[in-house]
Amino acid sequence: MNPLIASDLDRTLIYSTAALGLRMPDADAPRLLCVEVYEHKPLSYMTETAAALLTGLARTATFVPTTTRTREQYRRIRLPGPPPRFAICANGGELLVDGESDTGWRRRVEAGLAAECATLEEVRTHLARTADPAWLLKERTAEDLFAYLVVDRALLPEEWVKELSAWAEPRGWTVSLQGRKLYAVPAPLTKSAAVAEIARRTGPCEVLAAGDSLLDADLLLAADRGWRPGHGELADAGWTAPHVTALTTRGVAAGEEILRAFGGTA
Known part of the structure; x- marks a missing residue:
């Protein structure tokens, strides 16, 4: 039984x-492979060793890229190996099958959010009213599902983030700060729900997962086995679970270690 x-x-x-x-x-630095170009400039990388490991996984597992990126942002990435049959974008709001959006899944997601959460417009209005232009660089929405801000981290007050989280929680939203981006996401909009749908379609299998941010916690908790790197929101919070391996490796080397772990179980 091949893992997912x-x-x-x-x-x-x-x-x-x-x-x-x-x-x-x-x-002693590793050789790097550029896997994303944006506005004619290289943007994202993995080590060449990690690229070879990921290519090998395609022979023994169902690999599902699982990202908070929009579909447009995801499609900029050129991962090594064959194109994945399934991909998850917008934190679970978009399920791609052979590169195309599953419209039935999107309708289910929208219905669930309408029943359980404050609207995106209410959240955007609050962000616009409370964010300080001194540290706010950009305000964006993603796939008409959630909002995010691009901020100057050095100037962003920690207290403002805490106040936003306290405001969002009773309205069914969560807040996550990743690098220069602060996300406001409906709590029911999860990567784990989309992964469960893929597992239902592919049949019984072991689910392996990895992630670094608070938006990945549900994914890791729902998996049979998980890994998190030694950096990111989860590491900063000391978050773990009995079936989740908390790596100490940081940076691009952690990506390589995660792929080695995937390969050791596939």
């Missing part, structure tokens, strides 16, 4: 220049 591997991408398997964490001497 559902992995977050940014800061889990792929890394921007700022997130690479290359702390070794330059001569």
Whole structure:
């Protein structure tokens, strides 16, 4: 029985220049493969070893990229190996099958959010009213499902983030701060729900997962086995679970270690 591997991408398997964490001497740095270009410039990388490991996993497992990125942002990525049959975007709001959106899944997601959560417009209005232009760089929505801000982390008050989380929780929303992006996401909009749907379609299997942020916690909890890197929101919070391996490795090397762990169980 081949496993289903559902992995977050940014800061889990792929890394921007700022997130690479290359702390070794330059001569000892790993060879890197660029896997994303944005506005004619290289943006995201993995080690060449990690690329080879991911390619090999395609022969023994169902690999499912599982990301908070929009479909447009996800399609910029060129992962090594054959194109995955399934991919999850927008934190579970979009399920791609052979590269195309599953409209039935999207309708189910929208119906669930309408029944349980405050509207996106209410959340955007609150963000616009309370965010300070001194640290707010951009305000965006993703797939008409959730909102995020691009912020200056050095100027962003920690207390404001806590106040936003307290405001959002009773309205059925969660807040996650990842790098320069602060996400406001409906609590029922989860990666784990989309993974469960894929598992239902593919048949009984072991589910393996990896992720670094609070938005990945539900994915890791729902998996049979999980891994988190030594960086990110989950590591900063000391978060773990009995079946989740808390790695100490940080940066792009953690992505390589996660893929080795996937391969050891596939």
